[in-house]
Amino acid sequence: MIRVQRDIFDIGKEIETLTNGRTDIGAVVSFTGLVRDFNDGTKVTGLSLEHYPGMTERELSKIEDDARERWNLQDCLIIHRYGDMALGEPIVLVITASPHRQDAFEAAHFLMDWLKTKAPFWKQEMNASGETNWVKERESDLKAAKRWNSDS
Amino acid sequence: MKILYFAWLKTKLQMTEETIPWSEECPDTDSLVRWMKTRGPTFAEVFSDLEVVRVAVNQEYITGNTALKNEDEVAFFPPVTGG
Numbered sequence: 001m002i003r004v005q006r007d008i009f010d011i012g013k014e015i016e017t018l019t020n021g022r023t024d025i026g027a028v029v030s031f032t033g034l035v036r037d038f039n040d041g042t043k044v045t046g047l048s049l050e051h052y053p054g055m056t057e058r059e060l061s062k063i064e065d066d067a068r069e070r071w072n073l074q075d076c077l078i079i080h081r082y083g084d085m086a087l088g089e090p091i092v093l094v095i096t097a098s099p100h101r102q103d104a105f106e107a108a109h110f111l112m113d114w115l116k117t118k119a120p121f122w123k124q125e126m127n128a129s130g131e132t133n134w135v136k137e138r139e140s141d142l143k144a145a146k147r148w149n150s151d152s
Numbered sequence: 153m154k155i156l157y158f159a160w161l162k163t164k165l166q167m168t169e170e171t172i173p174w175s176e177e178c179p180d181t182d183s184l185v186r187w188m189k190t191r192g193p194t195f196a197e198v199f200s201d202l203e204v205v206r207v208a209v210n211q212e213y214i215t216g217n218t219a220l221k222n223e224d225e226v227a228f229f230p231p232v233t234g235g
Binding site for chain 2: 033049051052080112115117121122141
């Protein structure tokens with residue numbers, strides 16, 4: 001399942017909802033991305049995320065389908081926020097559930113690497129002097145995503 | 153055709169979207185980009201380095217020149233930075 005929303009989310013509640021009443025799940029892995037107070041050596045005071053409504057949901061669904069094809073997943077949830085966010089707030093959540101840990105670990109890693117280079121979101125950082133800057137893509141993110149290509 | 157701009161392209165062009173009637177001069181994405189560059193200095197600057205501009209047609213990434221129809225939605229945006 002995928003969700004694109006402005007509102008903050010509760011990681012514990014999301015895991016609880018996903019696993020509640022199920023006895024077949026053996027492993028749950030979650031990754032949460034947070035707004036941090038620095039980037040490339042510069043102090044960051046806030047973050048704003050723009051997205052492409054419609055295409056964002058399509059891309060995230062495709063990424064989820066890819067993960068479900070590659071690994072034995074019993075459930076999968078991607079939540080990505082947009083709009084203004086304060087320092088320390090969560091931006092993105094990926095939860096994977098599988099009978100054994102390896103599938104859940106690898107699928108969560110894959111989902112994050114792929115959504116970082118495919119899902120149409122753009123970060124804008126605010127700094128202490130009130131300036132806003134569009135964040136540039138990272139070479140390391142591209143490399144991380146490419147790693148999963150050689151597996152296919 | 154509905155044209156959408158995101159992130160720094162939107163900021164520089166001071167426009168989020170516009171509608172352009174389909175014409176024989178712009179039957180595909182390559183010719184549309186060439187036409188964009190002729191629309192003034194700001195457009196020329198925004199479309200000067202195509203390495204940093206991604207194109208989507210009807211909410212799908214395109215990998216090469218793509219034919220366009222009047223009802224298409226074309227989006228121009230920088231490499232994504234979510235997550």
